[in-house]
Amino acid sequence: MTGRTAPSGAWRPPLSLDEYAERARTRLDPAVWDFIEGGAGDERTLAANRAAFDRVRLRPRVLTGAGEGDPSTTVLGRRWAAPVAVAPMAYHTLMHPDGETATARAAGAAGLPLVVSTFAGRSFAEIAAVAGSPLWLQVYCFRDRATTRRLVEQAADAGFEALVLTADTPRLGRRLRDLRNDFRLPPHITPANLPADEADYSSPSEHGRTGLDPSLDWSVIAWLRSVSPLPVLVKGVMTAEDARCAIAAGADGIVVSNHGGRQLDGTAATLEVLPGIAAAVDGRCALLLDGGVRRGRDVLAALALGADAVLLGRPVLHGLAVAGADGAAGVLDLVLDELSEAMALTGTATATGADAALLAGPEDTAAVRHHRSGAATTTGPEAAPLVGPEASPAAGPEDTAAVRHHPPGAATTTGPEAPPAVGPEASPAAGPENTVPARHHPPGAAPRDDRRHPPESAARHDRPRPHEPAAEAAEAEATEAAETTGLRKEDLHRSVSDPVLDTMNFLNEITGRFPDVVSFAPGRPYEEFFDKDEILDHVRRYLDHLAAGGASDEAIRTALYQYGPTAGQIRGLISDSLRADEGIDAPPGAIVVTVGAQEGMLLALRALFAGPGDVLLVASPCYVGITGAASLLGVPVRPVEERADGLDVADVEAAVLAERARGRRPRAFYVVPDHSNPSGNTLSRRAREELLELAARHDLLILEDSPYRLVSPGAQLPTLKAMDRTRRVVHLGSYAKSVFPGARVGFVVADQPVRDPSGAESLLADELAKIKSMVTVNTPALSQAAVAGALLACGGRLTERNAVPAKHYGEALRVTLEQLDRHFPEDVRDRLGIGWNRPSGGFFLTVRVPFPADNAALLRSAEDHGVIWTPMAYFYPGPGGERSIRLSFSYLSTARIEDGIARFAAFLRAETERSGATGPTPGRDA
Numbered sequence: 017m018t019g020r021t022a023p024s025g026a027w028r029p030p031l032s033l034d035e036y037a038e039r040a041r042t043r044l045d046p047a048v049w050d051f052i053e054g055g056a057g058d059e060r061t062l063a064a065n066r067a068a069f070d071r072v073r074l075r076p077r078v079l080t081g082a083g084e085g086d087p088s089t090t091v092l093g094r095r096w097a098a099p100v101a102v103a104p105m106a107y108h109t110l111m112h113p114d115g116e117t118a119t120a121r122a123a124g125a126a127g128l129p130l131v132v133s134t135f136a137g138r139s140f141a142e143i144a145a146v147a148g149s150p151l152w153l154q155v156y157c158f159r160d161r162a163t164t165r166r167l168v169e170q171a172a173d174a175g176f177e178a179l180v181l182t183a184d185t186p187r188l189g190r191r192l193r194d195l196r197n198d199f200r201l202p203p204h205i206t207p208a209n210l211p212a213d214e215a216d217y218s219s220p221s222e223h224g225r226t227g228l229d230p231s232l233d234w235s236v237i238a239w240l241r242s243v244s245p246l247p248v249l250v251k252g253v254m255t256a257e258d259a260r261c262a263i264a265a266g267a268d269g270i271v272v273s274n275h276g277g278r279q280l281d282g283t284a285a286t287l288e289v290l291p292g293i294a295a296a297v298d299g300r301c302a303l304l305l306d307g308g309v310r311r312g313r314d315v316l317a318a319l320a321l322g323a324d325a326v327l328l329g330r331p332v333l334h335g336l337a338v339a340g341a342d343g344a345a346g347v348l349d350l351v352l353d354e355l356s357e358a359m360a361l362t363g364t365a366t367a368t369g370a371d372a373a374l375l376a377g378p379e380d381t382a383a384v385r386h387h388r389s390g391a392a393t394t395t396g397p398e399a400a401p402l403v404g405p406e407a408s409p410a411a412g413p414e415d416t417a418a419v420r421h422h423p424p425g426a427a428t429t430t431g432p433e434a435p436p437a438v439g440p441e442a443s444p445a446a447g448p449e450n451t452v453p454a455r456h457h458p459p460g461a462a463p464r465d466d467r468r469h470p471p472e473s474a475a476r477h478d479r480p481r482p483h484e485p486a487a488e489a490a491e492a493e494a495t496e497a498a499e500t501t502g503l504r505k506e507d508l509h510r511s512v513s514d515p516v517l518d519t520m521n522f523l524n525e526i527t528g529r530f531p532d533v534v535s536f537a538p539g540r541p542y543e544e545f546f547d548k549d550e551i552l553d554h555v556r557r558y559l560d561h562l563a564a565g566g567a568s569d570e571a572i573r574t575a576l577y578q579y580g581p582t583a584g585q586i587r588g589l590i591s592d593s594l595r596a597d598e599g600i601d602a603p604p605g606a607i608v609v610t611v612g613a614q615e616g617m618l619l620a621l622r623a624l625f626a627g628p629g630d631v632l633l634v635a636s637p638c639y640v641g642i643t644g645a646a647s648l649l650g651v652p653v654r655p656v657e658e659r660a661d662g663l664d665v666a667d668v669e670a671a672v673l674a675e676r677a678r679g680r681r682p683r684a685f686y687v688v689p690d691h692s693n694p695s696g697n698t699l700s701r702r703a704r705e706e707l708l709e710l711a712a713r714h715d716l717l718i719l720e721d722s723p724y725r726l727v728s729p730g731a732q733l734p735t736l737k738a739m740d741r742t743r744r745v746v747h748l749g750s751y752a753k754s755v756f757p758g759a760r761v762g763f764v765v766a767d768q769p770v771r772d773p774s775g776a777e778s779l780l781a782d783e784l785a786k787i788k789s790m791v792t793v794n795t796p797a798l799s800q801a802a803v804a805g806a807l808l809a810c811g812g813r814l815t816e817r818n819a820v821p822a823k824h825y826g827e828a829l830r831v832t833l834e835q836l837d838r839h840f841p842e843d844v845r846d847r848l849g850i851g852w853n854r855p856s857g858g859f860f861l862t863v864r865v866p867f868p869a870d871n872a873a874l875l876r877s878a879e880d881h882g883v884i885w886t887p888m889a890y891f892y893p894g895p896g897g898e899r900s901i902r903l904s905f906s907y908l909s910t911a912r913i914e915d916g917i918a919r920f921a922a923f924l925r926a927e928t929e930r931s932g933a934t935g936p937t938p939g940r941d942a
């Protein structure tokens with residue numbers, strides 16, 4: 017094999033970013049080199065950032081047919097050539113006289129954004145004049161807000177597209193190299209966009225101390241929003257708590273950053289905390305990371321652990337120092353080339369499809385682990401190339417997987433349908449849908465009996481050898497016990513760290529602490545409609561029905577006691593009922609009986625979402641059961657925001673097109689068309705027609721979930737399935753509201769033909785049943801019998817069976833609205849900035865408020881006013897809903913509603929006043 021040799025003496029571009037660094041070092045003044053290269057304190061965090069990437073092991077995949085990977089991505093609605101941007105860094109003019117204009121040229125050539133520092137050495141206008149890609153402004157907030165405001169305005173005028181608030185600098189870190197060098201900027205290096213004569217900028221640390229505002233809190237985001245329409249990202253987030261705060265404060269994005277190790281020394285590496293933060297963020301805003309990215313494969317590793325993109329810091333400065341714009345371009349090209357190599361060799365077709373499957377796990381490696389006793393053994397997880405607390409003992413599990421600890425004994429109840437439990441729901445008698453076995457023990461405090469024995473193989477490998485002294489053997493045994501006691505949450509699937517579960521736990525904790533509150537939170541049926549003996553009548557009626565149809569005693573016995581058909585044994589009755597009641601013409605073979613609609617969602621998503629490029633669109637705010645199921649299955653979700661008066665189909669189409677442009681396939685759209693949970697909105701007939709047309713036009717399926725229509729007053733619009741002429745609609749049915757939730761019986765109508773490669777045809781329902789056989793095997797026969805008996809009792813006409821409940825729920829809705837009107841007449845509510853929608857049925861309505869309706873407000877509501885509700889933000893898969901509330905009235909008597917709305921009104925007034933949203937509250941006695 018021959019290789020080409022470069023002509024001797026020719027300039028050869030460096031082959032790695034480390035080579036760029038080395039060349040830059042030889043060109044720069046040592047004090048300037050120290051200024052850019054150095055970190056705070058002992059530079060442990062600086063080193064940790066790179067070390068975390070060094071520990072990552074990627075999994076090469078072969079023969080994947082992935083072709084040339086597509087590294088492009090979309091962040092905040094803008095296409096980037098790759099998930100990489102240039103990090104904000106002060107004074108590029110220190111590296112090269114062209115400074116940021118050279119960097120902007122390089123970034124533009126690579127199609128990558130540049131985040132321009134507050135302390136840029138060139139003016140925003142100069143930079144914008146040469147930029148060929150998005151520019152963002154990094155914002156330091158000064159004590160003098162007017163300076164910051166002017167900075168933001170100048171950037172917006174120059175066409176910058178986003179603001180990145182650096183939040184980790186209440187003061188600058190102690191950078192020992194700069195202190196030793198008594199580092200001063202040369203006189204010609206000044207911040208081109210800050211007032212020239214007002215401060216001495218020559219010592220960055222000194223200027224930071226006197227100029228930066230050290231007392232910022234999360235309200236600074238609202239302030240930035242008040243001075244600029246640009247999206248705001250928060251840079252410097254290192255914990256899941258702060259990520260949640262950022263989202264609650266309305267941030268559009270988060271940059272996981274420790275300032276390249278230049279601030280608090282001793283923090284974890286950014287890559288280590290990324291998975292926990294990604295779990296907390298859960299796609300609700302853009303998630304970026306910086307610190308230690310030095311190779312294309314590092315970019316891929318960050319994506320695999322949950323980042324949408326990375327920022328590249330020092331290497332860009334190295335490139336600038338080596339050869340100005342060409343050098344910076346060389347650095348970016350090198351990273352992109354390495355990224356594309358890593359994608360090709362890991363079989364990663366699209367950067368957006370990168371996920372944890374790229375990372376080598378215990379099953380891939382059998383590394384050597386050293387015991388304290390010195391006995392080397394082969395083992396899995398602990399020795400695998402993990403990023404996490406083991407690598408950095410100071411970082412706790414809560415920093416890497418958003419773990420929430422409850423006080424011992426604080427068992428929590430939760431569930432997608434009915435968030436907070438009231439009184440009895442919080443007790444062990446709570447229904448299964450509301451119960452999460454979430455009894456957390458502090459690490460290491462699990463009762464001895466809870467401790468699991470190690471798997472046999474692990475025990476064999478870890479057992480001390482016979483010749484070891486007894487003390488060592490005892491120590492080894494103790495080590496073994498300690499090491500096998502607990503699982504690390506970050507090793508479990510990310511869905512268990514879903515922040516939705518945390519929020520539900522929060523609601524339940526509050527309900528447990530304030531048992532006398534009136535709760536407008538649970539979406540449960542009114543219990544007075546349940547008669548304990550009726551279930552037995554239903555089962556009896558079904559058995560009689562089987563006998564009347566000619567079934568022998570043995571056959572009936574089998575039907576009730578044995579494993580049953582996976583697709584269900586009451587499909588004929590369901591089919592008849594759907595025809596009689598809903599105008600849905602679905603043969604029994606197109607139906608699968610499920611364990612609640614929740615199982616239906618899981619089956620439908622599993623069957624329909626085949627690859628990482630398939631995306632689920634959901635109307636947002638959205639029922640958490642579907643987003644939870646998507647999270648379980650790793651299905652990406654794209655929210656389509658409802659407007660105040662409901663869903664606009666044009667918005668669905670825009671989302672479809674945007675996803676296509678991103679290289680993803682919008683596979684299905686989930687919607688609750690009637691009296692939606694949580695908003696209460698209903699799709700008009702026209703919107704239903706448009707949605708069906710859109711589905712046909714874009715080859716999209718619709719997942720229709722409509723559990724409230726049969727318990728709502730008055731005539732209902734036809735279901736999407738009844739209007740579906742082209743089999744675009746998969747209908748998710750539920751008997752939870754129309755019969756009773758304890759049965760846990762639902763069904764899916766899936767009449768879509770499915771062809772296999774040989775041309776043989778089945779129905780989607782058949783495929784769902786195959787999946788169900790590996791999930792719940794069959795829906796319990798006893799439950800099916802109870803529901804069947806209820807259907808038989810009303811001749812399949814659930815509308816008739818539910819005439820009285822529908823009237824009751826209609827009355828509860830009417831009283832809720834009437835009480836809201838009474839406490840807030842139109843002029844008062846307008847003045848206060850409060851409003852609500854007027855659903856025509858269902859269990860929920862939306863109240864818009866002029867203050868953040870977050871957990872803190874909820875706590876004050878419970879504590880001071882004795883009333884609970886659900887923050888609407890819980891139901892937004894992305895940002896949104898921060899100033900609205902879901903009220904559920906289904907579970908309460910009208911007397912409780914009247915009392916509860918009076919409390920709620922007092923809370924709204926107090927909170928409005930407290931937040932100063934509209935000044936002092938007038939009309940207190942309205």
Ligand SMILES: Cc1cc2nc3c(=O)[nH]c(=O)nc-3n(C[C@H](O)[C@H](O)[C@H](O)COP(=O)(O)O)c2cc1C
Nearest residue numbers: 052103104105106133182275276306307308329330
């Ligand atoms: C010389 C230098 C100057 C920096 N200036 C800023 C700045 O003005 N604003 C800011 O938010 N971060 C600043 N940073 C931090 C970077 O934005 C980024 O967080 C860090 O450099 C990323 O780590 P990396 O260099 O290991 O890639 C600076 C970093 C360096 C090295």
